[in-house]
Amino acid sequence: MGESTTREERYEHGLAMLDAVDGTAGANVIESLKDVAPELGHQIVAWGFGEIYSRPGLEPRDRQLVTLGMLTALGGCEPQLTVHINAALNVGLTPQQIIEAFLQSAAYCGFPRALNATLTAKKVFAERGLLPVE
Amino acid sequence: MGESTTREERYEHGLAMLDAVDGTAGANVIESLKDVAPELGHQIVAWGFGEIYSRPGLEPRDRQLVTLGMLTALGGCEPQLTVHINAALNVGLTPQQIIEAFLQSAAYCGFPRALNATLTAKKVFAERGLLPVE
Amino acid sequence: MGESTTREERYEHGLAMLDAVDGTAGANVIESLKDVAPELGHQIVAWGFGEIYSRPGLEPRDRQLVTLGMLTALGGCEPQLTVHINAALNVGLTPQQIIEAFLQSAAYCGFPRALNATLTAKKVFAERGLLPVE
Amino acid sequence: MGESTTREERYEHGLAMLDAVDGTAGANVIESLKDVAPELGHQIVAWGFGEIYSRPGLEPRDRQLVTLGMLTALGGCEPQLTVHINAALNVGLTPQQIIEAFLQSAAYCGFPRALNATLTAKKVFAERGLLPVE
Amino acid sequence: MGESTTREERYEHGLAMLDAVDGTAGANVIESLKDVAPELGHQIVAWGFGEIYSRPGLEPRDRQLVTLGMLTALGGCEPQLTVHINAALNVGLTPQQIIEAFLQSAAYCGFPRALNATLTAKKVFAERGLLPVE
Amino acid sequence: MGESTTREERYEHGLAMLDAVDGTAGANVIESLKDVAPELGHQIVAWGFGEIYSRPGLEPRDRQLVTLGMLTALGGCEPQLTVHINAALNVGLTPQQIIEAFLQSAAYCGFPRALNATLTAKKVFAERGLLPVE
Numbered sequence: 022m023g024e025s026t027t028r029e030e031r032y033e034h035g036l037a038m039l040d041a042v043d044g045t046a047g048a049n050v051i052e053s054l055k056d057v058a059p060e061l062g063h064q065i066v067a068w069g070f071g072e073i074y075s076r077p078g079l080e081p082r083d084r085q086l087v088t089l090g091m092l093t094a095l096g097g098c099e100p101q102l103t104v105h106i107n108a109a110l111n112v113g114l115t116p117q118q119i120i121e122a123f124l125q126s127a128a129y130c131g132f133p134r135a136l137n138a139t140l141t142a143k144k145v146f147a148e149r150g151l152l153p154v155e
Numbered sequence: 156m157g158e159s160t161t162r163e164e165r166y167e168h169g170l171a172m173l174d175a176v177d178g179t180a181g182a183n184v185i186e187s188l189k190d191v192a193p194e195l196g197h198q199i200v201a202w203g204f205g206e207i208y209s210r211p212g213l214e215p216r217d218r219q220l221v222t223l224g225m226l227t228a229l230g231g232c233e234p235q236l237t238v239h240i241n242a243a244l245n246v247g248l249t250p251q252q253i254i255e256a257f258l259q260s261a262a263y264c265g266f267p268r269a270l271n272a273t274l275t276a277k278k279v280f281a282e283r284g285l286l287p288v289e
Numbered sequence: 290m291g292e293s294t295t296r297e298e299r300y301e302h303g304l305a306m307l308d309a310v311d312g313t314a315g316a317n318v319i320e321s322l323k324d325v326a327p328e329l330g331h332q333i334v335a336w337g338f339g340e341i342y343s344r345p346g347l348e349p350r351d352r353q354l355v356t357l358g359m360l361t362a363l364g365g366c367e368p369q370l371t372v373h374i375n376a377a378l379n380v381g382l383t384p385q386q387i388i389e390a391f392l393q394s395a396a397y398c399g400f401p402r403a404l405n406a407t408l409t410a411k412k413v414f415a416e417r418g419l420l421p422v423e
Numbered sequence: 424m425g426e427s428t429t430r431e432e433r434y435e436h437g438l439a440m441l442d443a444v445d446g447t448a449g450a451n452v453i454e455s456l457k458d459v460a461p462e463l464g465h466q467i468v469a470w471g472f473g474e475i476y477s478r479p480g481l482e483p484r485d486r487q488l489v490t491l492g493m494l495t496a497l498g499g500c501e502p503q504l505t506v507h508i509n510a511a512l513n514v515g516l517t518p519q520q521i522i523e524a525f526l527q528s529a530a531y532c533g534f535p536r537a538l539n540a541t542l543t544a545k546k547v548f549a550e551r552g553l554l555p556v557e
Numbered sequence: 558m559g560e561s562t563t564r565e566e567r568y569e570h571g572l573a574m575l576d577a578v579d580g581t582a583g584a585n586v587i588e589s590l591k592d593v594a595p596e597l598g599h600q601i602v603a604w605g606f607g608e609i610y611s612r613p614g615l616e617p618r619d620r621q622l623v624t625l626g627m628l629t630a631l632g633g634c635e636p637q638l639t640v641h642i643n644a645a646l647n648v649g650l651t652p653q654q655i656i657e658a659f660l661q662s663a664a665y666c667g668f669p670r671a672l673n674a675t676l677t678a679k680k681v682f683a684e685r686g687l688l689p690v691e
Numbered sequence: 692m693g694e695s696t697t698r699e700e701r702y703e704h705g706l707a708m709l710d711a712v713d714g715t716a717g718a719n720v721i722e723s724l725k726d727v728a729p730e731l732g733h734q735i736v737a738w739g740f741g742e743i744y745s746r747p748g749l750e751p752r753d754r755q756l757v758t759l760g761m762l763t764a765l766g767g768c769e770p771q772l773t774v775h776i777n778a779a780l781n782v783g784l785t786p787q788q789i790i791e792a793f794l795q796s797a798a799y800c801g802f803p804r805a806l807n808a809t810l811t812a813k814k815v816f817a818e819r820g821l822l823p824v825e
Contacts, residue, residue: 184404187408187411188404188407188408189421190411190420190421190422191388191407191408191410191411191414191420191421191422192388192391192392192407192410192411192422194388194392195388195391195392195395195403195404195407198392198395199395199400199404203400225399226401229364229399229401229402230364230365231364231365231405232364232401232402232405234401234404234405235400235401235404
């Protein structure tokens, strides 16, 4: 990245990562911002995915584990959890591992946060035909 | 305020401020509390608006900027954000400024909180015919 | 509890407490976890209710007061507040005391959290025919 | 409170409650605000204690239980927990009950919040010669 | 920003903004990251200040009002509040306005968060010879 | 775990896991609870480590990634972050991976939380002779 890039090139770079990780769910979020906050959409793509997610120091599945932990702890992030539970599945985490991560969150964030995350996962798994988790 | 006032006078004083800032949205919140927690409704009006909001040291638009920042950071306050995005528009902030404040929140609270606030603003702007924001 | 118990016995012990405190609302939460995270359901019952709630050092009504305070402060826990407002009524707190606790939360968590908790209580009270609160 | 009162009278009314509940710890907080935010000090006393705490609908010990729950869940409130653990002891809660409330918080807020609250209690109990808790 | 820029140019662009807003306090934070997380330091400067803060849609003083609100609500951000209370003074907010913003935060985040922010401001004001605030 | 176990056996089971993951740092936390809240210490060991951490569905390093994400997002958990950054190193995560996880947290929790976590890591790395991180 020492070379010179345009704003558009940085966006394109991030968009490839967003598509690979989040698929249409990510694209839908960016689309929903077009008429109200296009710059926020640009920055999620160009910075969040182009500058941060695409760095080599941490595997995509490891990034999703950290992210699932953060979104569970924050609370009130069910739409983002939906996107990232899908993303976690896309990059190779199993439903069992995701559920295990949320079980662990009970010890650090308490049962209410763990429950909200787990029931969000249930909806995602149901849509993808992954229930029951065994 | 050195003079003697009744509880009812303090309520009336706050109600004028609530109506000026929040309009019917604020009145609806107070109304919804009537049969369950009238004292909470009283205190929001008499204290929140009568004692705090009506102080002269900070302009109404500045108070809304602080408030939008707080509600975004707290999370899970979409109903209150709806009231205060309306209030922000009522006291002179533009849709562009509100969106810019939420963009800035990404750096301090992260993208999930920024997204939730921005998509709440989108609903308010749509109801008031203010989309697209350019 | 110095004696030897099986995992199933610990679950049964917690289930009796869960039923006494939360009634069908608690059972429904555990049921909803069956096909996605049965271990989380087990731990809520066996540990949360069997090990923590059933300890003798604090009265059930006192436990609910602490819990209502926590859930209000956390935010984004409306489903859990619904269960615990019901539980609070089940163990002897009055609607007036619950509303008073939420009023007090305004001073420690601010009006938005107090409002969300109070309006959740309003729904519970309405379902149980307890409105208006006077 | 239907009668007419001055701002000063409302302050005096709250101050009596503050002294009864929080003792010198509360007075020290108000004193520390004198040269930077005297209005905040006024409102904590006149509104927080005069209008909210002094209401008859919930016993002082019950108010402390709710408050300990909220401060634990909020996190980052160790100075306020110190004041309120002292207050809880002042209005009749035992060290055992306070510790039991924080143990319960592990199930709702997770171990980190429960630990921070418990270790704050340990300092208060040490100062008051209440260790060990048995 | 349609033109092509290097990573270094974006850093330099942000650094000018950081220096203008935060002065040595901001530079110290970046310096403290050099041996542990230089990329985080880079992104705070190049993205936070270069891409977000430097946008024209919101005045620097308005950005600080939003930021003070967010940091107060988040809690546990006293080091960042220290930087931003200094920044707020640097871009033209008065001590009175800052204190008024924190007073308002009592209504939205509760007294504990308002107190922590106000006592952080007291330290900053003391260092800059701005006490008492009248 | 279908077999019958005593409370003491469950504690011993968890203690082996606690020692393996957290080393003396974990033991020190439990020790500090002995005279104030021995039951909390028991439950952290017997339940947190014995029942949750020791489950086979998620690797120890993966559990630490989730946990670092949660503690960063919660805020105000610097003592627990210190324990878990040490634990993360103990189970095979590199300083570079830990720092990368905290960099990513900037996108989900904002810079203040990312900074507090990173500067906590700096202290741990310094004590273990792991600076600079390159």
